[in-house]
Amino acid sequence: MAEQIPVRTVDLVIADAAELLTCAPDATDLIGCVRGGGLAVDDGRIVAVGDVSGYRGRRRIDASGKVVMPGFVDSHTHVVFGGDRAAEYAGKVAGAPPPEGAAVGITGTMADTRALSAEELVDQALPRVRQMLAAGTTTFESKTGYGLSREAEWRLLEANARLASAVDARLVSTYLGGHAIAPGRDPEQWTAEIVAQLPEVAAAGLAAFNDVYCDEGYFTPAQTERILAAGLEHGLVPKIHLDAYSHTGVAPLAARLGAVSADHLNYTTDAELEQLAEAGVTGVYMPCLEYAVAHPRPLDPTRLQRAGMEVALATDVCPGCWTIGMETVIVMACRAGGMSVPAAIRAATRGGALALGLGERVGSLTVGRDADVLVLDVPSHEHLAYRLSGSPVDAVVRAGAVVSGARTPAEELSDKESRP
Ligand SMILES: [Zn+2]
Known part of the structure; x- marks a missing residue:
């Protein structure tokens, strides 16, 4: 008889x-699929992956018939804002031009946002963020x-902290x-x-990243460089919105400054992607x-893959794109973008983590x-791309704690017996 394993x-x-x-990171199939595998978790961290027969959980989740995967990492959101642009959107889809002088686009919600205190901004963002978490976004x-004023941008930073x-x-x-x-x-x-606000932002510890929108009608490559370089001096790592609607030629700057991510990339050339x-x-x-x-020129994400880039998927939830769940993004990335299902799943997890400098966490x-x-x-994981709607998320665990999802019949509660 085999010796009993403790x-x-x-x-x-x-x-x-x-x-x-x-x-x-090194999964050759991109997703590291293990059939019949499990996880052991202690003190918020993963302690065993795959064979967990040597572990007894104070809490146990039976995942038979289900898929277990990392929480989604949504690496690009503008989830804190006031108001909405529902009327503008309705007009757009009907082909009706906005009323004369109406604020549209990024400035369409500027007045609504400026009117709110940090607390009120949180009140408006919190329902969206709770939905994101329930849909599986853990980071x-x-x-x-x-x-778009120093005072209002500061309140948005405070809202992020709250x-x-x-x-x-x-x-x-991220300061943007x-x-x-x-x-x-x-x-x-x-x-x-x-540039003048960046030292205060860094000193207050209110942002990890410093981002700029570089495009025609937005910031020029020269202005982008001033902002990103100034942030770097104070420890704020660059991120960049680039080439969404025109080719700016700013990609080499993003490479040179060591941007953690480059976002949009619709007009970026293959040679720049390689850089x-x-x-x-x-x-x-x-x-x-x-x-x-x-979008007049949707990105072909397989160009990024061919250039050797790690790809991250993100919702870009904002007043112009009310997307909550990463499952919708995976659906779109596969069907509209031609990504394979494993590539999209990796981009929604590992890719997102890299785009936030959190690949080790x-x-x-x-x-x-x-x-x-x-x-x-x-x-199976294919269902993530196959089901066009309806969140598949059954339970969400964040740092070892079940934070969303009802106690399903699949969950065996052993905590009752083992906890005081
Ligand atoms: Zn954005």
Whole structure:
């Protein structure tokens, strides 16, 4: 008879998944699919992956017939704003021009956003963020950029900080004073004000990243460089919106400054994509935004892959693209963008983590990383792209705690017996 292996008791065991997708960095199939695998979690971190027969969980989730995968990482959102653009959208889809003088686009919600205190901004954003978490997003980025004045941008930063402690998901704050030129402002003057605000932003610890929208009618490559270089001096890592509607030629700058991500990329050339890949810049693809704006030149994300870039998927949830769940983004990335299902799943997890500089913490289910885990009520990962609507998320685990999802019949509660 074999020697009995001692059983280690841990906080949580998720066992017998039809498919466990580790999305490990080196997974040759991109998603690290293990049939019948499980996870052991203790103290918020993953302690075992695959065979968990040597672990007993104070809490146990039976994932038989289900898919277990990392929580989604939504690396590009503008989820904090006031008001909405529903009327503008309705007019657009009907082909009706907006009323004379109406504020549209990024400035369409500027007045509504400026009118709100940080607390009120959180009140408006919180329902959206709770829905994101319920749909499986355990880490998300939140940009400022809808205030477009120093005071309003500061309130948006404060709102990010409050939001971070109000939700169970991990929030990564990005300063995006350089989102657009506010109406009536001089671009050079607004650039100078942004540069002047960056040291305060960094000193207050209110943002990890510094982002600029570089495109025709927005910031020029020279202004973009001033803003991103100034942020770097204060430890704010660059991110960049580039080439969404025109070719700016700013991609080499993003590579040179070591941007953590380059987002949109619709008009970026193949040679520039290769430069970005070389510099380790993650490319962020947002197919729902392209759909919402009926983009004239949707990105072919397979160009990024061919150039050797790691791809991240993101919702780009904002007043112009009210997308909550990453499952919709995966659907669109596969059908509209031609990504394979494993590539899209990896981009929604590991790719997103890289686009936030969190590749060692989240986005993969490997030993030592945060236990941010989804249990999906589908029998295989292909269903993520195949089901056009209806969230498959059955349970959401963030840092080892079940934060969303009812106690399903699949969950065996052993915590009652083992906890006081
Ligand atoms: Zn954006």
